[in-house]
Amino acid sequence: MVSDISTTLALIGGGNMGSAMLAGLLGGESPPYTSDRILVVEASPERAEYLTSTFGVATTTLDEAAQRAGTILIVVKPYHVAGVLAELSGNLTDEHLIISAAGAIGIAQIEGSLAGKNPVVRCMPNTAASVGEGMTAISAGTHAQPADLDKVQSLMECVGRVVRVPESQLDAVTALSGSGPAYFFYLAEALIDAGVLLGLSRPLAVELVNQTAVGAGLMLREAGDEAVRLRAEVSSPGGMTIAAIRALEGGAVRAAVMSAAEAARDRSVEQRSA
Numbered sequence: 001m002v003s004d005i006s007t008t009l010a011l012i013g014g015g016n017m018g019s020a021m022l023a024g025l026l027g028g029e030s031p032p033y034t035s036d037r038i039l040v041v042e043a044s045p046e047r048a049e050y051l052t053s054t055f056g057v058a059t060t061t062l063d064e065a066a067q068r069a070g071t072i073l074i075v076v077k078p079y080h081v082a083g084v085l086a087e088l089s090g091n092l093t094d095e096h097l098i099i100s101a102a103g104a105i106g107i108a109q110i111e112g113s114l115a116g117k118n119p120v121v122r123c124m125p126n127t128a129a130s131v132g133e134g135m136t137a138i139s140a141g142t143h144a145q146p147a148d149l150d151k152v153q154s155l156m157e158c159v160g161r162v163v164r165v166p167e168s169q170l171d172a173v174t175a176l177s178g179s180g181p182a183y184f185f186y187l188a189e190a191l192i193d194a195g196v197l198l199g200l201s202r203p204l205a206v207e208l209v210n211q212t213a214v215g216a217g218l219m220l221r222e223a224g225d226e227a228v229r230l231r232a233e234v235s236s237p238g239g240m241t242i243a244a245i246r247a248l249e250g251g252a253v254r255a256a257v258m259s260a261a262e263a264a265r266d267r268s269v270e271q272r273s274a
């Protein structure tokens with residue numbers, strides 16, 4: 001039974017990103033909130049049912065969430081944020097900590113929708129939070145104290161790594177690490193198709209590609225430096241890999257990746273002003 005407001009989290013929106021957070025938080029070794037300390041507000045009844053049966057969390061209304069949870073984590077689509085805040089606002093005290101993981105929506109917009117001077121922390125996570133390997137950037141709002149930012153950092157560290165950035169960098173962060181898993185999945189899809197083109201069975205291609213992605217990811221993290229050195233180590237002089245790299249360069253893949261990130265950044269700016 002949820003009883004203590006200061007140790008209760010309300011998750012508003014349990015879709016792709018919200019449920020990734022739930023999976024990561026509850027799947028960790030010492031979760032900061034156990035399932036009986038998490039309330040979920042979810043618009044879709046089918047989704048609410050799924051979240052209850054999968055994670056053992058209770059679902060509720062926005063009114064009750066504000067009354068029972070001291071920390072409110074908003075993970076709805078950008079165009080739903082204003083409506084959620086308008087509905088929450090009347091039930092909030094100045095002690096409620098508001099965390100927004102919504103893309104594009106700025107701290108000024110969030111603070112402007114609240115009646116009080118709540119601490120607000122904006123964050124940009126990614127879906128790798130579901131396996132405890134997320135990357136989250138956080139930025140403090142006008143009324144957030146260092147203790148509030150520390151609290152959000154601790155929460156997000158339960159599902160991966162955390163960096164603190166000025167809010168002005170969050171559109172770029174979104175384009176890199178927020179959307180980033182999709183780019184790696186896209187490359188994995190293409191490589192699997194390549195395996196099939198080369199005559200491998202699809203299940204074998206999937207196994208080869210997925211494990212190679214895990215290995216490369218772990219090597220990148222362990223090396224802690226730029227990818228270029230690791231790529232050079234695979235690319236033997238006059239060998240096979242460099243022939244493949246030349247084909248990628250010929251296809252302007254590097255430029256396409258840069259344009260992709262720029263498009264994501266621009267879309268974030270556009271959505272904020274929509």
Ligand SMILES: NC(=O)C1=CN([C@@H]2O[C@H](COP(=O)(O)OP(=O)(O)OC[C@H]3O[C@@H](n4cnc5c(N)ncnc54)[C@H](OP(=O)(O)O)[C@@H]3O)[C@@H](O)[C@H]2O)C=CC1
Pocket residue numbers: 012013014015016017018041042043044047075076077078080083084101102103104124125126127178179
């Ligand atoms: N997906 C990702 O990889 C990432 C997403 N984000 C951000 O997270 C936010 C959510 O994205 P994502 O999870 O992909 O979106 P989803 O659509 O998968 O999830 C949002 C959920 O919130 C529900 N919802 C809508 N309105 C309300 C409301 N008023 N109260 C409670 N629940 C509501 C939706 O229900 P219904 O479908 O019925 O509307 C849906 O189930 C976005 O702002 C996005 O920018 C940030 C980083 C990464």
Ligand SMILES: O=C(O)[C@@H]1CCC=N1
Pocket residue numbers: 103174178179
């Ligand atoms: O695509 C989106 O809008 C969200 C934000 C970052 C990842 N997904």
